Amino acid sequence: MNDATSPPTPTDRHPSAHVRWLWSAVALLGVIAVAGGVLAWKADQRGASLEQELVRRQQDSSTQSTEARMLAKQAQGGMADNAAKVALLEARVAEVGVQRTQLEDLIQSLSRSRDENLLVDVEAGLRVALQQSAITGSVEPLVASLKQSDERLARHNQPRLEGVRRAIARDLDRVKAVSVTDVSTLSIKLDEAIRMVDELPLVTQAEARRDGARGAPGSVARPASATASGGAAEAGWPGRLGELWSGVGQSVWGDVKSLVRVSRIDHPDAMLLAPEQAFFLRENLKLRLLNARLALLSRQFDTAQSDLMVAQSALERYFDRSARRTVLASELVKQVAGQARLVVVPRPDDTLAALTALGIGR
Numbered sequence: 001m002n003d004a005t006s007p008p009t010p011t012d013r014h015p016s017a018h019v020r021w022l023w024s025a026v027a028l029l030g031v032i033a034v035a036g037g038v039l040a041w042k043a044d045q046r047g048a049s050l051e052q053e054l055v056r057r058q059q060d061s062s063t064q065s066t067e068a069r070m071l072a073k074q075a076q077g078g079m080a081d082n083a084a085k086v087a088l089l090e091a092r093v094a095e096v097g098v099q100r101t102q103l104e105d106l107i108q109s110l111s112r113s114r115d116e117n118l119l120v121d122v123e124a125g126l127r128v129a130l131q132q133s134a135i136t137g138s139v140e141p142l143v144a145s146l147k148q149s150d151e152r153l154a155r156h157n158q159p160r161l162e163g164v165r166r167a168i169a170r171d172l173d174r175v176k177a178v179s180v181t182d183v184s185t186l187s188i189k190l191d192e193a194i195r196m197v198d199e200l201p202l203v204t205q206a207e208a209r210r211d212g213a214r215g216a217p218g219s220v221a222r223p224a225s226a227t228a229s230g231g232a233a234e235a236g237w238p239g240r241l242g243e244l245w246s247g248v249g250q251s252v253w254g255d256v257k258s259l260v261r262v263s264r265i266d267h268p269d270a271m272l273l274a275p276e277q278a279f280f281l282r283e284n285l286k287l288r289l290l291n292a293r294l295a296l297l298s299r300q301f302d303t304a305q306s307d308l309m310v311a312q313s314a315l316e317r318y319f320d321r322s323a324r325r326t327v328l329a330s331e332l333v334k335q336v337a338g339q340a341r342l343v344v345v346p347r348p349d350d351t352l353a354a355l356t357a358l359g360i361g362r
Contacts, residue, residue: 118156122149122164123355126348133345139175142345146172149351164358167350174346183296186336190293193311193332197282197289200329201320285314292336301340308337 129145150168153161288311295304312333319326 115156115158115161118152119164119355119358122152123352125149126351130345130347139178139345142175142348143172146175146348146351160358164351164354167354168348171346171348171351175348178346183299186296186339187293189332189336190289190296193329193336194286194289194293196325196329196332197285200282200315200326201323202278202281202318203320281314281318285311288314289333292340296336296340304340305337308333308340312337 125145126142126149129141132141133139146168150165150172153165153168288307292304292307292311295301295307312330315321315326315330315333321327321330
């Protein structure tokens with residue numbers, strides 16, 4: 001009993017402590033081994049995953065490399081196309097540059113020559129109007145051109161053009177003051193004279209008419225004397241014998257006067273005109289007047305004056321000047337002869353000089 005309940009000695013306690021320390025070390029080594037195994041497994045798993053990732057990335061890299069080579073080839077082809085397009089664009093840009101330069105020159109020319117074009121148009125219009133006035137013999141084309149030029153310059157409203165406008169005003173007043181032959185009116189008068197030629201009485205017709213007019217009172221006097229003698233029959237034989245003797249004397253005197261006729265003839269050849277020649281005389285007068293009309297229309301005033309003088313001479317020589325129609329026809333011919341004169345249309349020299357001065361100033 002004493003041996004069993006007696007406390008252990010230090011020698012007995014030492015082996016148990018040593019065992020506990022041994023087991024603790026074994027347990028610690030086991031824990032460490034487990035931890036190392038876990039770590040090793042994790043490292044292995046991580047290495048496998050890294051290897052898989054590396055393989056995947058290597059595959060991706062190869063794929064990207066292949067795509068990169070394809071893209072590089074496409075880029076090279078695109079660069080060649082772009083180089084060709086750039087060359088074409090450069091050529092077009094150069095062409096556009098040339099066209100732009102030409103267009104700018106044209107615009108500058110237009111803007112610089114606007115006033116010049118206006119003055120050139122005004123001068124050309126005046127010269128054309130001057131030619132028309134010279135051809136037609138009328139101042140209307142020149143007057144219209146001067147008015148139109150003044151209106152254009154007024155719309156332009158440039159101070160340096162006021163000199164031209166003043167010159168236009170002076171030329172316009174000078175042109176309006178000229179009285180130009182009205183050819184149309186003169187042609188109408190000649191047409192009227194030509195129409196009246198067939199109705200004009202000749203000198204021979206006028207003498208026959210005067211003789212008929214003189215014979216009419218003698219024929220009327222016979223019945224009157226017969227009536228008077230019939231009334232005086234009741235007065236006796238002496239009165240009736242006197243009346244009979246007077247009637248016989250008047251009859252004899254009338255017969256004597258019919259045999260001899262005394263009249264004044266200014267142109268003897270007019271009395272020698274045969275009746276069948278009257279037709280040719282009238283036609284010749286018509287031709288003279290028609291020639292004068294054509295000469296007026298063609299602005300040959302000397303020829304017209306010559307034909308009118310011949311026509312006037314024929315009217316005075318062969319036709320009865322005391323007849324109203326002859327007087328009227330002669331007046332028409334005289335009026336045409338007095339107005340058929342060549343009138344020179346004045347030139348717009350002041351306006352042309354002002355335009356030339358502006359042209360030199362530019």
